[in-house]
Ligand code: CTP
């Protein structure tokens with residue numbers, strides 16, 4: 021029997037504006053992995069190849085997360101353009117293609133299999149999962165009045181993965197049309213789109229409250245653990261200052277084996293303490309020369325990988341920087357973004373304080389940070 025090749029395109033190039041995180045939505049953590057990793061994991065057993073469209077500038081971050089599990093291409097300015105970029109990378113022998121949103125991270129492998137099997141075995145060219153529309157829906161005018169009310173029984177909410185004959189999807193996208201789903205482009209060709217039952221867990225994560233709802237499908241978090249971490253370094257003239265994931269060009273740096281980012285190091289230690297995985301020294305110390313000179317951001321990423329491998333997810337981390345300089349007021353938001361990005365979009369808060377002229381930091385000899393972390397098993 022001739023093998024029939026099936027591909028998947030995961031649209032993950034959106035910025036997640038409505039979500040409002042400092043990282044593109046696909047890189048937000050849901051439990052112990054990102055939305056993108058969930059989506060790829062669900063499709064991996066169902067198709068022969070997965071193409072991921074990443075936001076411009078985030079291609080290598082996506083490749084680092086997914087390894088050999090997917091081909092990463094640069095997405096476009098709209099979802100339809102991103103899907104077209106993905107389609108261009110689909111194997112030329114591909115007969116079927118699933119198009120999926122990273123934002124529907126928890127759609128199950130069973131749903132993807134069902135879509136593919138209806139395509140393969142029932143001779144359909146387009147198959148989409150749908151769920152009943154519970155609310156009444158109305159057409160409205162821009163003048164603030166209702167114009168009409170469609171019959172609710174004929175309305176459904178549409179999900180992904182949507183499945184297509186690859187040639188039909190290529191034809192649909194050849195028109196360069198725009199739509200919020202791919203089936204709409206196929207409908208414009210006059211092709212029939214088959215519906216199957218969708219699933220609640222394939223909800224689209226648009227806002228933080230959707231993320232909270234999605235968490236419920238992962239089960240109740242258990243085994244909460246807290247940890248604290250502290251780090252301090254003495255100032256050293258002529259050294260660059262790296263602090264809280266940022267470079268501070270006009271400030272005196274510190275003497276350190278690494279880049280001396282006390283905030284990042286304190287957070288790593290807090291995470292290690294919470295997970296019981298040792299500390300910064302046992303994980304990245306002199307025994308591990310590959311981390312010599314590593315940036316604080318790199319160490320945060322590695323720490324996240326290590327605790328994730330143990331099944332832990334981050335609830336939040338807090339870091340307080342103790343020192344007379346630098347002043348954080350203007351760069352606090354930027355620092356939180358840098359730390360949060362390094363931790364897979366985890367919730368980070370940052371404060372800074374001085375010590376009334378006392379001690380190492382008060383006398384202006386150096387800088388310190390103290391961090392706490394709350395993590396849990398999913
Ligand atoms: N998407 C994409 N390329 C774009 C825009 C969106 O690949 N230019 C993807 C998103 O990454 C997401 C899916 O399409 O997985 C559905 O889009 P949506 O939920 O709207 O995500 P965002 O566009 O990221 O969110 P927002 O509209 O709030 O910015």
Ligand code: MG
Pocket residue numbers: 034
């Ligand atoms: Mg969008």
